[in-house]
Amino acid sequence: MSEDAMQSQEEAQRQAARFRQLIADLKAEVGKVIVGMETVVENTLIALVAGGHVLLEGVPGLGKTMLVRTLADALDLKFARIQFTPDLMPADITGTTVLWEKPSGEREFRFEPGPIFANVVLADEINRATPKTQSALLEAMQEHSVTVAGTSRLLEEPFLVFATQNPIEMEGTYPLPEAQVDRFLFKVKVDYPSLTELHEIMDRTTGHESLQARKVASREDILGLGALARQVPVADHVQDFALRLVLATHPDKEQAPESVRQFVRYGASPRAGQALILSGKVRALIQERFNVAVEDIKASAAPSLRHRMVLNFEGLAEEVDPDDLIAEATANVERKFEQDVPV
């Protein structure tokens, strides 16, 4: 029996309560600065707890960078921001070996870590960098290590990349390669705020007061939250639903709806399944449950799957929204999945 399994029921309940309290505190601190964006904030926090990276997509000025910065402020973690530009080189991210002269006059090569060596990395406008530079993040994002000059260096846990990108300004941008996109747990769309939210934003940002989040969670807290979330049990039928949903994004699978068959070239990878289950676990704890529900999977479906579906030419030409395909695939799976008693 593992140590986790040894925990008593009361201990689990206490930890769950602590979990919810921390999340609530984080939300409250982020909410001090960020107006609205409840879904975005929640998904970001879920990814934070699940230890996954987030790709925030939205037009400029919606507060994507501000959100990540605020979140970093609320966390007692090492934060780094990388502004991606076309001339950014991989070494600018990972760091490089430099010739360093000791006070004794002796010189040696010494590794100077790049901004990637942080707990929370903000990759701002990630699609502005060349694919070569973007690829510098591949190893770090998946294996949480960086290899420079033949030497691999582990990154400190937690390691989280929050990348932003602008979906409309395509001039001088480089679309992220599929391999890299797949490494993001969520792709979160940041929508334009409502009128009420805009009023609130104006009030907060045009006055004398400068709000800042206080630190409410330490590195150990975040790691503890992640460990606790992984203990949440998942019923077979819920996992089955998640995996059927993943398969439903593949045009050649029987679970796929007609629209997926028509507009999708490649479906989501197994990482999508991991994302659905893991995010489902975190969401369950946030919602005061000790089990993952189908509703959790459905709630995570769009952010987990939308960036993992590769549209075919027809889909691109028709400007098909992957969210619509996901909704249809979800409904299709749900229809076949939910067989109730006939009364």
Add this chain to the structure above:
Amino acid sequence: MASDAATVVHSNQAVTDLHRGLGRARRRVRLLLAVRLATLGIAVLAGAAAVVVLLLKLGDMWYPLLLPEAALAVVVGGALVAALVWALPDRTIAASVDRRLGLRDRLGTAVQLTATPQPSGMEQAMVADALHHVQRVRTEEAYPLRVYRSTKVAGLSLVALLAVQLLPIPPLFLSTQQREDKALLRKQAANIEPVAKKLREAAKKAGDAEAQRVARKLEKLAQQLRQGKLDKKQALLTFKEMEKELQSVQDEAAPPALKTAAQAARELQQAGRERLASGAQHLAEQAARQGDRELASKLENMAKQARQAERSADLKRLGNELKQHATKLGAGSRLPADLSARLSAALASEDWEATLAELSELDDCLANLASELSDEELQKLAEELAELAEILKDTDLEKLTECLGDVSKCLKAGECERAAQCLAKGLKECEGKVCALKLAKTSSEARKCLGGCRLACRGAGISTDTARGGLGIGPDRGSQESIPPDAEAASLYAPRTTETSGTKERVSTQVRPQGEMLATTEKGPPLTVSESRVPYYEVMGDYSKAVEEALSREEVPPGYRGTVREYFDALQSGTEP
């Protein structure tokens, strides 16, 4: 480890509670499942049955009346069994309750986790959470009793089926033949209703519960016929069934006696004839002795008439005349002179009440004139009553035999008052028997009425009135008012009417309980013969079988056997011989 063991025990208790909670939901699901399956089955079956019954009724085809209801009962039973054996594992029920009450897969996950041998703290917390929710589950909320579409359809189908079964088909949808049949059945209803009412009264008087039930059934039958709820074939079957029940009531009320009332009446009439003739002869001699030759001659003539009298009315008349002459000659009696005649008339018509009434009148007479009657009168009456007692032996009124014997003895001993008391007691004892006899007679009449109705409905070409009289002998034609039990078979091939140029004569044919049956036979070739209304196919089988049996028994002469066989072969093949 102690705490670990404790948590596992706690988990087991939680598991038990969880299964108990799901058990409640399962029972509710089975109930609703039974309702749903039953309504579904009823909707389909009742709808189909309504259509089939309607078609059968329109086609005037017979079907067992309660067959659709029996089939529906089987369907309901099947639904109950199916609901009981329907596989409803915990996992299915848990997932269903989760979905219906928005429990976010709590129960489904918990059911799966209960199979975990060493649950972790998180898993135990999960099961505890599920248990917390399952205890608050109200199965009525999860599985409300809804009116399904199938329930509505089942209701409509049932209403349609009952309407088709119970309500008469509007004449618009009936053929001319069917309308005629309905009218015929209504006519039979009019015949049955008074008989049923009479039977009910007789049964009530006799205190016979079974007879009362049969009477009610008969009244209901008449009502159904009047309302057109039965078709011809159903009516025929019901008639047959009712006839059997009435026969049973009749047999139960009064088992057949060795001697019929008609035989007793004849014997009594014969005795009365002889007594009257003897009395007249005695008075004639007395008148001759007094020198009144004219009266003596008249009385001798009366004695002759008395011996030849066949009717009770003639005997009554002669008895009264004789009494007047006896008074003139000073030998008058205050006792009734026509007792035998009146009793025989009452017995001949099987009017048991009238028979008792006659004897009751005699009893009054004895009680009133006890001190005034002469020994000679008492002796004569004693002889007459002893004779009556002897005649009533082996009849339905055998109970009176002993009483009348005692009365006779008392009268012979000159104890007139005691004789009156004895007779009164005997008559009282017979009242119950008379009620039973009346019930038996009424049952017999009802059975005959139904037989007539059956004949009329089978289209034998005999009108109801004629059928009542049997074999063309209606009340207007002769004194016989009942039909013989085998009249039905005979009437099937009997022509309705025959016109004849020959003469008619009465011939005695057979002896029946009521006496000799008189039949009118017509001689000479018929001028025209109306068609039989019975289709050949209905009687062909019986007749062919009878013919085969006759041929096998060599009852048909060898020279005719071939002809007979050819004739029936031709009939069976539908061609004229």
